[in-house]
Amino acid sequence: MPLPEPERPGAGPTLEHLLALIATGTLDVVAAPCGTGVPVSDVVLHDAGEERDEDAWAATGLVLLAVGVEVSSPDAAGVLCAADRAGAAAVVMRRGARGPQAALLEAAEQGRTALLTRPPGQGWTEVLGRLRTALAHSLPDGAGGAAGVDGLRLGDLPGLANTVADLVGGAITIEDPQSRVLAYSRMAHEPDPLRRLTILGQEVPRWRVAELRESGFFQALWSTDDVVRRPADDRYAERLAVAVRHGSEVLGSIWAAADGRPLAEDAVAALRTAGRAAVPHLSHHRTWGRVAARAREGAVHALLAGSVQAAHDVGIVRGRPYAVMVAEAHDGREPAPGDLGDRVLDVLALQAAAYRPGCVTARSGQRLYVLVPAADDETDPARTLLTAARSVPRGVVFAGAGPVVADLAELPASRDAAKLVVRVLRDRAARLPASGAGSAVASYAEVASEAAVLRLLDRMDPLWGALSGPVHAMLEHDRAHGSRYGASVAAHLDAFGDTAAAAERLHVHPNTLRYRLRRARELFGVDLADPAVRLLADIGLRLRAARP
Structure with a gap:
């Protein structure tokens, strides 16, 4: 017989109450032998692999979030049975591509503990937060409420x-x-x-x-x-x-x-x-603060993609000029929570939020986007934020600011320009790693020429791949054999023909560099005395650096 829903004051919330308060689609009821009117005392994360004394273990009234257990897992039935013996109100498992096994469904029908599933798109932390919020909001008078503070909108x-x-x-x-x-x-x-x-x-x-x-x-x-x-x-x-x-x-x-x-x-x-x-x-x-923050970030990304309608969701003022700043972790990988690059991006986001009213941010993996409002006739509103990024240890992040745009529909152009600035800074670091020359931050105006070169290279890339010649042959040889002819030519070009400086950059003897350049001419026809070959070599080497 299903347990009756508690109606007495102080009886506490029920599973049905909690499910009604959380967002639709957060959890699905697979089986509830005693109905959803069972009382709930708390919601806890449950490690099914933890060793415990089954005879002494009690989980009366608990909703157990079975972390790491999927309904198709062979262990799922055993987890549910153990929770049922301990008196749990419900167990939540992850719903995968395959449905629950027959043994799990049989165990659910024979016990008293409800079986619920969460979809793969929901995280355990989010489910825990939503259920605990609902539980706290459902507490009877005297448990969570208080005289004098009733009537407030939840979360106010x-x-x-x-x-x-x-x-x-x-x-x-x-x-x-x-x-x-x-x-x-x-x-x-x-x-x-x-x-x-x-x-x-x-x-x-x-x-x-x-x-x-x-x-x-x-x-x-x-x-x-x-x-x-x-x-x-x-x-x-x-x-x-x-x-x-x-x-x-x-x-x-x-x-x-x-x-x-x-x-x-x-x-x-x-x-x-x-x-x-x-x-x-x-x-x-x-719980919902995190949800709202994710929605706000989504609106910022939509605005940067050209959806002006998202401005209302972000709090952006139409008719006000803005510039976009991009900060990117140095290694280009997804920053792990707590590592230096991730912490730096978090600090920059906080500094941006406190910089001036209307400044909004959004993270995307290793990138931080900042929309910076500009005052009248201000051409570099992100200068203060770039200065803050400059104080970061070299090699942790690169940061670039796009030009100010007067219309929100032009924000994607400012974003693209800021990303080009970051590419320029990364390219400098890749081409001149030993010298450490150049800054890790810049505005578009400071690197306009180099950014224009990158734009040209992007257009030339498809054509270059369809061509052949001495430079192509040299780069293919390097790829196939691990030789360093291309790096030697690049260092020679970057040093404007100064062999000693180029050799120092490569950490080789000048005679070694002269030998490599001579062999590049003999093997592939890359004669750096020919201006056309120098131009083609510079283009090919830059393209290779852009996509190694």
Whole structure:
């Protein structure tokens, strides 16, 4: 018999409630022997390969996200049976190209635990966030809600901050676990210096974070559900803080500071209540904030592709001139999270967002795109951002800025120009690796001639492939035999015929270089004394460098 849906106050949310609150298509119900009215106490990631005492393991009321388990896997039935014995409300597995095995369907029909699947396009982190947001929003009165803060739109953090400020009688700041500001209350009085720095920088100053960490304040804050007090000193007003947590997960914190008057007598109790009330709002912000950020990035890419209609979704002002800046990780590979190139692109994105109003960014693998608004008659609005990129260690990223365009429909042209600048800088680094000559950042005006050469080479590439001659023969020999005739000719041309300089660039003796050049003439007919051959060699070698 299906379990009845709980209707008593305090009975808690059900699986049906959660599924109704998350986006359609996030999860599919394969089997629910007891119906979807079963109560749910929490949603957790479940490592099916983890060793545990099956007799002692309890998962009553849990929705288990079986990471690494696909419905077509031979182990799927065993995972579901183990969860059923532990009393789990539901198990979520990944839906692959093949459907669930017969053994899994049979196990689902014989047990009491519901079987759900997620499509391949959904990530486990996203599913976890959506379910936990729905769970927090479904908590009965007294578990997650609080008197005085009801009626707020889910995720309205500024509204929450203002409401809590009225209850506490002070200034409120809501922060994430990394001490970044998510929202703050309106200010009735001039804020103290620390609050001003925090709001202007959109995060707690690093020195203050270190101070709180070293004093043990953060340890106390993250290890209790109660309010933690930071007494006033000769610099700053009294602070109260409470962690906002959902189960064992810390979602952020709420800080109250005296705002021109002492905090209310019941400020501690009000802040403790606000910490519980903030759970669904911070859960919603964490999950849907990422979704909104991805949608915003998609709109930026659409705008860069020529879809002017996307300007509304991005917040771009029509009729205002913009320039596009492109920053690219040096090695051209997808940057791994946390590596130097990835961190640099993240820092540049933050600097761009804080640079001036209307500046928007979008990542695409190893590239960062920045749309920079220009003031009247400003020809180089990205100069400050390029200067910031110049401070990055050489060889980590290349950054280029396209020209200012007056119409949003011309943004693709500015983007293409910025990408050409990056290609020029990469080409310089490839042709002159030892010297380290040149900057890793530039505007289009600074490399216009070299960018024009790249445009010509792009047009010439198909024609070059249909031709033959001495240069083609030399490059084919290098490809087939690993010889260095092409590199030797390129170094000679780049050094304007200075054999000593070219040899130093190649790290060979000048006589070795002279021998290679002589053999290139004897074997293939590449005579660098002939201007036409020099031109063809330069073209062919540049094309080869563009597509090795």
